[in-house]
Amino acid sequence: MIWETVDSPEALSARGADILLTAIRENPRAVLGLPTGRTPIGMYDRVVQECSREYRCFTGVTTFNLDEYAGVQRDHPGSYFAYMKQHLFNHVDIDPANAHIPDGMASDLAAECIRYEGEIRDAGGLDLTFLGLGRNGHIGFNEPGTPFDARTRVVELTQSTRHANADLFPEGHVPTHAITMGIGTILESRAIVLLVAGRGKEEAVERLRSGVVDEAFPASALWKHGDVRVLVVV
Numbered sequence: 258m259i260w261e262t263v264d265s266p267e268a269l270s271a272r273g274a275d276i277l278l279t280a281i282r283e284n285p286r287a288v289l290g291l292p293t294g295r296t297p298i299g300m301y302d303r304v305v306q307e308c309s310r311e312y313r314c315f316t317g318v319t320t321f322n323l324d325e326y327a328g329v330q331r332d333h334p335g336s337y338f339a340y341m342k343q344h345l346f347n348h349v350d351i352d353p354a355n356a357h358i359p360d361g362m363a364s365d366l367a368a369e370c371i372r373y374e375g376e377i378r379d380a381g382g383l384d385l386t387f388l389g390l391g392r393n394g395h396i397g398f399n400e401p402g403t404p405f406d407a408r409t410r411v412v413e414l415t416q417s418t419r420h421a422n423a424d425l426f427p428e429g430h431v432p433t434h435a436i437t438m439g440i441g442t443i444l445e446s447r448a449i450v451l452l453v454a455g456r457g458k459e460e461a462v463e464r465l466r467s468g469v470v471d472e473a474f475p476a477s478a479l480w481k482h483g484d485v486r487v488l489v490v491v
C-alpha cells in the first residue's frame with residue numbers, strides 16, 4: 258500500500274485527476290470503478306476541465322459505479338445516477354451505454370446485482386477503481402462486518418451512514434438500503450486508489466494505517482491487494 262499525503266483537498270483532487278487521466282490516456286479502453294460522495298467531486302471537476310481540451314477523452318472508456326441507493330428514482334437529486342451525470346457524465350464524451358450504475362429501482366434487486374457482476378465480467382474486469390472512505394471504514398456501501406469475499410448485493414445502511422448522507426434527502430426519507438459492489442468484486446480491480454478527505458475521517462485513517470486486517474473495518478481489506486494507493490489530506 259502506497260501512502261501519499263497531500264496538504265489540501267485541491268491537491269488531492271489534482272492528484273486523483275492526474276491518476277485517472279493518465280490511466281485513460283495510456284489505455285483509452287480502460288474500465289474504471291468510480292465512487293460518489295463529497296470527496297471525489299473536485300477530482301471529477303478537474304477531469305472535466307482537462308477533457309474539455311481533449312478530443313476523445315472518454316470515448317472508449319467504460320465505467321462502473323460502486324453503488325446506488327435502492328428505491329430512489331434515477332432523476333432524484335440524491336441518486337448516484339444524478340450525481341454522476343452532474344459531476345462527470347454530462348460533461349465528457351462517454352458513451353452512456355458504457356457508463357454503468359446499479360439500477361436501484363429494478364423490480365428484482367437480487368437479479369440486478371447478478372446482472373451488474375456479469376457486466377463487469379463481460380467488460381474484462383475493472384482496471385482501476387477509485388474509492389472513498391466512510392467514517393466507519395466502509396468502502397462502497399460495504400459496512401463493517403462485510404465478508405471480504407462479498408459480491409455485488411443489496412445491503413442495509415447503518416444509521417451513521419444514513420446520517421452522513423442525509424443532505425440530499427428530506428428528513429425521514431433517507432434510503433435504508435443500497436446496492437453495492439462487494440469487497441471481493443472491488444479487490445479484483447487491477448489497481449485501486451483510495452481518496453480520503455473530509456472531517457471525521459482521522460480515526461478511520463489511523464485504523465487503516467495500523468495494518469490490522471479485520472472485517473469489522475472494511476477498508477482494511479485493501480491490505481490484501483497488491484496495488485493500492487491511498488491519497489490522504491492531512
Ligand code: GLP
Pocket residue numbers: 292293294295296297323324388389390391392395396397398418422454455
Ligand atoms: C458514501 C458512498 C461511499 C463514499 C462515502 C464517503 O457512503 N457510498 O462510496 O466513499 O460516502 O463519502 P464522503 O466522500 O462524502 O465522505
